[in-house]
Amino acid sequence: KMTETLYSESLKVKYKCQDAEDRFVVIKVTVELQTTTSPLHRKDLLVRLTDDKDPFFLFNLCLGEEDFQSLKTQQGLLVDFSAFPQRFIALLQQSHSEESRESPKFLLQFVLEESSSFSTSNSGCGILKVIETNPFKHLTHLSLNFLHGNDSDVKKYLASCLKTTLDHKAWLENKLSETEHDLGQKLEKTRQ
């Protein structure tokens, strides 16, 4: 199994859920391509939605080639699986570039669907939409279904966040002591 990160960016998203008013939130969207070579050679597109301010917010989409075929038919896409990730990323980038505009042409929308059969906050799924607004109407360019990560998913995700953060912390500690040492020496020199 090999995982390549194609895109990872914090994006402004219009957040819709049943019980509250629409609001804008910042969600980190990570797009990865996972290549499995054994037992069969296959590629999966993994998309992960997370929130740097809420460690328990985790929505996953795993899109295999077969899943993509039904998505393609369903939503009338004209690209094939291998070209899809870059087209999807281009849409994310376009909406990212228009975030500060008052009426952006492209907008990301996340619709939270609380599933009625579960009552815990961990359940539910969500739909990420890329919507173009023209003078005439809203056009949905893409609509992707995400599942909320279960405890085990969130556990693994947090462990990897913790590892990255600890590495960065160690680097900073090192950098701080180096900086203090370097500048201390320079100060010493100029004083002499």
Added chain:
Amino acid sequence: KMTETLYSESLKVKYKCQDAEDRFVVIKVTVELQTTTSPLHRKDLLVRLTDDKDPFFLFNLCLGEEDFQSLKTQQGLLVDFSAFPQRFIALLQQSHSEESRESPKFLLQFVLEESSSFSTSNSGCGILKVIETNPFKHLTHLSLNFLHGNDSDVKKYLASCLKTTLDHKAWLENKLSETEHDLGQKLEKTRQ
């Protein structure tokens, strides 16, 4: 609910499990006193075993007053619940102070008991023992039963680790830029 941390230290522990040889590992032992006021006033002693190198290693013990009574009878303890935490911590400190000795008088031992009914690595329980070795025999001063945290426990534990680490990282970033700025200014001054 109020939680007071009484002790938190990384300790050298003799680790015993069925399938491998005994080895020494470093386990962080955290002792907390949790006071609940509603619906009833009660105190629980929480002990947590974690491993800074393995984010999924988490063993918990929650000892209420009733649990303590049976522990007291079982193990012939002479202190009451309110005095127990400090006595337990004193034992931990004693073994900590003797860690570097070749033949320490007090030793911590952790015995991992894989429960046979589960096959995942998440199951099982473990026993933490404080053992005194005298010329005549091994004396078990205390033996506490821990349960491995489930996915939800580990998830919550990792979220709190991540928060602490992110706070520390932010502090370091701030400190680094301050240090660079301060020393840069001092350098400027001495050069003039």
